[in-house]
Every structure is written in C-alpha cells, then in structure tokens.
Amino acid sequence: GQNIDQPTEMTATEGAIVQINCTYQTSGFNGLFWYQQHAGEAPTFLSYNVLDGLEEKGRFSSFLSRSKGYSYLLLKELQMKDSASYLCAVRDSNYQLIWGAGTKLIIKP
Amino acid sequence: ETGVTQTPRHLVMGMTNKKSLKCEQHLGHNAMYWYKQSAKKPLELMFVYNFKEQTENNSVPSRFSPECPNSSHLFLHLHTLQPEDSALYLCASSQDQASGLDEQYFGPGTRLTVT
Numbered sequence: 562g563q564n565i566d567q568p569t570e571m572t573a574t575e576g577a578i579v580q581i582n583c584t585y586q587t588s589g590f591n592g593l594f595w596y597q598q599h600a601g602e603a604p605t606f607l608s609y610n611v612l613d614g615l616e617e618k619g620r621f622s623s624f625l626s627r628s629k630g631y632s633y634l635l636l637k638e639l640q641m642k643d644s645a646s647y648l649c650a651v652r653d654s655n656y657q658l659i660w661g662a663g664t665k666l667i668i669k670p
Numbered sequence: 671e672t673g674v675t676q677t678p679r680h681l682v683m684g685m686t687n688k689k690s691l692k693c694e695q696h697l698g699h700n701a702m703y704w705y706k707q708s709a710k711k712p713l714e715l716m717f718v719y720n721f722k723e724q725t726e727n728n729s730v731p732s733r734f735s736p737e738c739p740n741s742s743h744l745f746l747h748l749h750t751l752q753p754e755d756s757a758l759y760l761c762a763s764s765q766d767q768a769s770g771l772d773e774q775y776f777g778p779g780t781r782l783t784v785t
Contacts, residue, residue: 602778
C-alpha cells in the first residue's frame, strides 16, 4: 500500500531551527509537496520538489532524496506564527496526491 | 471574491437529511477536488474532476454524490449520512491535475456534524 510517515508533533523555540521529516512509499513518484495548515484554516502551499536536492524559499527549505523515499522541511529563524501543522504529500503515478497525517509544530517563546 | 470559496462553513444535519456543499473557484483552474479531513488523519481524497471529467472516485460511499456543472463550480450532495461522516470537508482547485508543479488551492472548508 501507499504510505506517508511524518512525526505527529514537534516543539521548538522561537528563533531556532527545526527540521520536519517525511518518508514515503508510493506507487510511482511525480513530485513531493509541503503544505502549511494553521488551526481552523485551509492548507496553503509551501514547496514542491521533484528532483533530488534542496529547494530554498526564504526561511523555508525543502529537501528530497528519491532513492531513500525521504524529504524534510527546514524552518529557520522560527516565529510564533509558524505554529501550525505541516503536511507532506506525494503525487503518485496516477497524479493523485497521497497525504501524510501532518506534523503539528508548537513554537515556544 | 477571490480564491476558493465554500458554503456553508458549518453544517449540522440529521442522518435522514439531504444537503449539498458548494465550492466555487475564481482562479481559472481546470481541476477541482473534494477532500475529507478528520482529526489526526491524513487528508482523504474523495473525488477529482479534471476539465469537468471525473477522474478519481476513491471508493467513496454512495451517500456522497459529486456534481461538477462547469470548471468553476463543484458540489457535494449528501444524503443519509452516518455520524462517522462528521469531519471537515475541503474543496481545492489546481491548474491541471496531470501537469508538473500543480499546487492545489484550498477553500476554508465546511465543518459537517451528523447527529
């Protein structure tokens, strides 16, 4: 079956760096997405990786290793507003998104 | 209106009721999606329409019935639901399901409670 694994919850300190990992087993691979979802709100797109390596976008970076079925989202200079759930999703061979259950990130002052 | 809108935002219905959820996108996209989001579970893809053609129906019970009259509107018709159907129902749209970077834009969701 298809499976996306990510930690349920993580805690970090304001101003610090946090890495949220995602491992996947899917039938085919056509890209990996990270979304942010604040409590009570809709998910919003953060990043997309289809080739191995690091994609940087401001304070957020996302890394992909297709051979290892592994990705991480790196958040730098954490701010209180970064408290949210972070969803990892992989597009399979049918171009269908398979979603992880999300990682709830708690930022402490 | 911009982005993806959903109505109603909250819905309480009995198991014998019939109701419909509405989604509208103002982004000129060609693909629209219905998702179910339950607490601490992955987003469950229910239905996909790409260029108004239904391309996915992931073993969703027949008490959920989608309708896509045009590329901007998507409905989810509900009848004889069960309490376990209580969840957040999210609508999303994207440019083209089979294209490269095809990020999905989500609506705010409808919080459904079945009593």
